[in-house]
Amino acid sequence: MSAPNADQLRYVQYDGREEERWLPAIRQLISKDLSEPYSIYVYRYFLYQWGDLCYMALDNESKLIGVIICKLEPHRSGTFRGYIAMLAVQEAWRGQGIASKLVKLAIDAMTAREADEIVLETETSNTASLRLYERLGFLRSKRLHRYYLNGNTAFRLVLFLKEGTALKGSMMDYDQPMPPIVPTDEQAF
Numbered sequence: 001m002s003a004p005n006a007d008q009l010r011y012v013q014y015d016g017r018e019e020e021r022w023l024p025a026i027r028q029l030i031s032k033d034l035s036e037p038y039s040i041y042v043y044r045y046f047l048y049q050w051g052d053l054c055y056m057a058l059d060n061e062s063k064l065i066g067v068i069i070c071k072l073e074p075h076r077s078g079t080f081r082g083y084i085a086m087l088a089v090q091e092a093w094r095g096q097g098i099a100s101k102l103v104k105l106a107i108d109a110m111t112a113r114e115a116d117e118i119v120l121e122t123e124t125s126n127t128a129s130l131r132l133y134e135r136l137g138f139l140r141s142k143r144l145h146r147y148y149l150n151g152n153t154a155f156r157l158v159l160f161l162k163e164g165t166a167l168k169g170s171m172m173d174y175d176q177p178m179p180p181i182v183p184t185d186e187q188a189f
């Protein structure tokens with residue numbers, strides 16, 4: 001069977017009015033690559049407040065192929081900080097630039113909303129993710145030892161969108177990492 005062709009995909013912004021249609025597919029796609037699935041409240045925390053920073057790649061039957069979920073809020077360091085919380089592409093569709101396109105859409109949306117910087121964490125062993133973000137200009141700002149529940153270590157990556165942000169933002173708060181998203185039903189945001 002030939003690899004599916006990413007040229008046919010549509011990229012659309014998540015619409016909270018259609019939660020019932022999209023949320024199950026989003027959860028399914030993201031949980032495939034996690035050792036434990038996130039609670040539905042974790043998804044709702046992001047999508048209720050920042051649904052406009054969530055983008056989906058859909059095939060010609062409107063099946064979900066890829067998704068990115070983000071947030072954007074003031075940070076104690078004084079920056080207006082974007083955060084990429086989740087990113088996944090269906091395995092059969094990987095390596096065709098779909099995640100890169102989703103990340104670019106999120107960067108553009110956060111830039112339009114005057115974000116100073118965008119941060120995220122990714123496992124030190126996740127070559128695909130590191131390569132993707134570093135090619136888009138993200139820098140490694142910190143190594144977070146045993147950051148994940150499975151004991152794996154993460155890199156904090158940061159993309160500066162405005163000049164001077166490095167002096168007050170992520171590069172300065174080395175010792176105060178954002179807490180990981182804990183995938184339990186008791187999670188209260």
Ligand SMILES: CC(C)(COP(=O)(O)OP(=O)(O)OC[C@H]1O[C@@H](n2cnc3c(N)ncnc32)[C@H](O)[C@@H]1OP(=O)(O)O)[C@@H](O)C(=O)NCCC(=O)NCCS
Nearest residue numbers: 033087088089094095096097098099100122128129131132
């Ligand atoms: C990470 C992920 C989202 C990348 O999706 P994708 O659509 O394949 O990414 P792209 O096609 O845009 O590729 C981005 C870069 O990663 C590289 N890449 C993709 N898969 C790779 C792999 N298995 N090993 C090394 N590099 C890889 C690509 O070659 C490309 O770099 P290049 O343009 O310099 O060649 C996808 O692998 C995935 O869903 N993984 C599971 C979930 C995950 O790890 N999410 C990220 C957590 S922060």
